[in-house]
Amino acid sequence: MRILVVEDEKRLAEALAQILRENRYLVDLAFDGQEGLDNALSGIYDAVILDVMLPAMDGFALTAELRRQKVMTPVLMLTARDQIADKVAGLDSGADDYMTKPFSPEELLARVRALMRRQGEILPDEAVFEDLTLNLSSGDLRCGVRSVHLNYKEFEICRLLMANPRAAVSKETLIVKVWGYDSGAEDNNVEAYISFLRKKLAFLGSRVGIEALRKVGYRLEGNRTC
């Protein structure tokens, strides 16, 4: 899950990012409204957490522009102001939820989860494909009695492949979703991580393999005969 945080108070932005990262979300930060809009328009995010009072473009205008351009990523608005008028303006501009500062990490996480549920995204604890079970909280990949921990990028790649079983996921999609679209990551970064994942699948003794389709991408294949 990739979340964009748009917040000009850098300490708060960093604190938000830390809470989210500790809970296995991938987080990008933007510090003004224009940068936030540019990032959010990429459509790669599963949610946007957005401060209302921002330089360059406020949160209301940003959300309205996102919706005008048909980007429907769920938006959680954040503000120190708790006036009814602001809540109405926020929701009218197309935000999905509204949270007033200060807030607890637990409240933030609960609202982010609710936001993603409302988006219609199913958030099970586990993803399953053939003999593999990926625990989405712990990042452990299990096959039978064997289990192995996946690091951050391995986990995201594995999750994306399991979310689209038997459909190919392109290298470009993996770069954008796992590394970030301005990360400078290249095909060989993806290839390296695919190779790490394959080694872990072999260690687990799984019958699932990762098939490379030339010029298309990767997909999982079940019942692989070794």
Ligand code: CA
């Ligand atoms: Ca602000």
